Each structure stands twice: as C-alpha cells, then as structure tokens.
Amino acid sequence: MSVAEVFSAHSHIYATAENERFYTRIAAALAEKVSPRLDPGKILEVGAGTGAATIILKRYFPKAEILATDPSAEMLAHNRRKKLAHVRYACLRAEEAACLEDKFDLVFGNICYHWFEKGTAKGLAGLLTPSGVLAFSTPTSGQEKGDGNLILFRICRELGVKGRHGRHLSSLSRLRKEFAHLRNVATETMTLRETCPPALLGTLLRARGSWTFVFGPEADAAENLWRKYTTGRPLTTLSWHITLVVAG
Numbered sequence: 001m002s003v004a005e006v007f008s009a010h011s012h013i014y015a016t017a018e019n020e021r022f023y024t025r026i027a028a029a030l031a032e033k034v035s036p037r038l039d040p041g042k043i044l045e046v047g048a049g050t051g052a053a054t055i056i057l058k059r060y061f062p063k064a065e066i067l068a069t070d071p072s073a074e075m076l077a078h079n080r081r082k083k084l085a086h087v088r089y090a091c092l093r094a095e096e097a098a099c100l101e102d103k104f105d106l107v108f109g110n111i112c113y114h115w116f117e118k119g120t121a122k123g124l125a126g127l128l129t130p131s132g133v134l135a136f137s138t139p140t141s142g143q144e145k146g147d148g149n150l151i152l153f154r155i156c157r158e159l160g161v162k163g164r165h166g167r168h169l170s171s172l173s174r175l176r177k178e179f180a181h182l183r184n185v186a187t188e189t190m191t192l193r194e195t196c197p198p199a200l201l202g203t204l205l206r207a208r209g210s211w212t213f214v215f216g217p218e219a220d221a222a223e224n225l226w227r228k229y230t231t232g233r234p235l236t237t238l239s240w241h242i243t244l245v246v247a248g
C-alpha cells in the first residue's frame with residue numbers, strides 16, 4: 001500500500017472532530033510563529049489532508065489565496081467539504097509540488113514533513129518569494145514518555161523494528177540539517193499529552209498513518225499487540241514532541 005492509500009483508506013476517521021482537534025492545536029502554534037513575521041498573499045500548503053490546518057491558515061491569514069495539496073484524493077475530498085473560501089486543491093506529493101511554476105509567500109506543512117523524501121525542503125524553498133518562509137511542524141524524539149509510549153517501545157522491541165523503520169526517531173539535529181541551507185531558521189519543540197481510551201487511540205493512530213510510519217509492513221501486527229498490551233486499561237497517555245520549524 002502506498003502512503004496515499006494508507007491515508008485514503010482511513011480518511012473518514014482522520015476527519016473526525018476528536019482527531020482533527022489534535023492537529024488544529026499544532027497548526028495554530030505554527031501559524032502563531034509565522035504571523036508576526038509575515039502577512040502572506042499566497043500560501044502553498046503541502047500534506048494538507050482533511051483541512052485541520054487549512055482552517056487555521058484561513059483564520060490567521062484570511063486574505064490569502066491558498067493552494068492545498070496532498071497525495072491522497074480522499075483526504076483532500078474531506079478538506080473540500082469544509083468549503084473554505086479562496087482555497088484551491090491539487091492532488092500532489094510535496095516532492096512534486098516543488099516543480100510548480102508559481103511563487104508563494106508561505107509554504108506550510110502541518111505534521112507531514114516526516115513523510116517527505118530527504119531534501120524536500122530545498123526544492124520547496126525554490127518556490128518562495130524573496131521574503132517568503134517555509135513553516136513545518138513535525139514529530140521529533142523527546143524525553144517525556146507516557147505509558148502509551150512505553151507500550152510502543154515494547155512493541156518495537158517485540159517486532160524488532162528499531163533500525164528498519166526508525167525514521168520516527170528523527171532528532172532535532174537531523175531536522176535542522178534539512179533546513180541548514182536557509183537563513184533565519186527558528187525551531188521550537190512543544191510537548192503534547194494525549195490521553196484517551198486505548199482502543200480509540202489505536203484507531204486514531206491507524207488513521208494518522210502512525211502504525212505504517214513506525215512499523216511498515218508490520219503495522220497490523222503492531223496494532224494487534226497494542227490491543228493486547230492495553231487490554232483492561234481505561235485510559236492511555238501518549239506524549240508527543242512536536243518541533244515547529246520556520247525558515248526563510
């Protein structure tokens with residue numbers, strides 16, 4: 001299954017309020033970092049998905065024209081249903097978006113950079129107007145761990161995936177290297193705690209592509225182990241470390 005197929009298959013779960021709330025919060029933190037620096041007229045959103053962050057872009061930059069892109073047509077269909085004014089759509093991977101002929105004041109991606117091929121920031125930077133900026137939020141590794149994180153580590157050990165699908169352990173220094181060619185790179189890491197019934201969290205992680213991202217072909221096996229190890233727990237907590245990068 002391609003990444004787009006993984007997201008398409010579960011887009012109806014991704015588009016639920018309890019899932020989108022999590023992404024909206026992060027997108028708002030990122031937009032908050034951009035807004036003092038820039039009042040963009042044209043925005044390219046990459047990995048726009050079902051529109052949790054597109055809504056935030058509209059709120060912070062109401063006059064901007066937005067081109068919202070994502071490789072999953074089904075994710076974008078949910079985004080379209082939000083009927084946001086001055087938003088156009090294109091089914092594209094971020095790596096392909098780098099070939100667009102337009103220029104943008106802001107290229108924005110909420111919790112999607114970790115899916116892109118290495119070096120994508122360089123291609124996207126070529127789309128910026130002279131005062132334009134790139135803004136991304138992406139998960140990085142961090143110290144704080146909830147009981148859910150410990151269960152995930154146990155599953156990694158049991159399936160022996162560390163190293164094979166270890167991209168999720170992306171460090172801040174590795175992320176900074178991606179943007180090193182740009183002047184003015186600001187990063188900030190925020191920690192979010194997500195506490196909910198483990199069955200719901202397991203389903204949300206499926207819709208977010210997390211099982212696939214971390215465990216690759218062992219995604220289903222990992223989700224089954226999650227069910228096994230969380231049986232009887234009313235609630236589970238995951239600690240997320242999200243790095244915001246604004247560069248340009």
Ligand SMILES: C[S@@+](CC[C@H](N)C(=O)[O-])C[C@H]1O[C@@H](n2cnc3c(N)ncnc32)[C@H](O)[C@@H]1O
Pocket residue numbers: 003004007023024027046047048049050051052053069070071072075092093094095109110111112115116117208
């Ligand atoms: C976790 S979702 C985030 C969606 C949205 N930004 C939000 O805040 O809700 C990750 C998104 O990245 C998209 N994606 C995966 N690989 C991509 C790529 N190579 N280029 C662009 N988007 C990609 C997926 O289709 C999915 O919609």
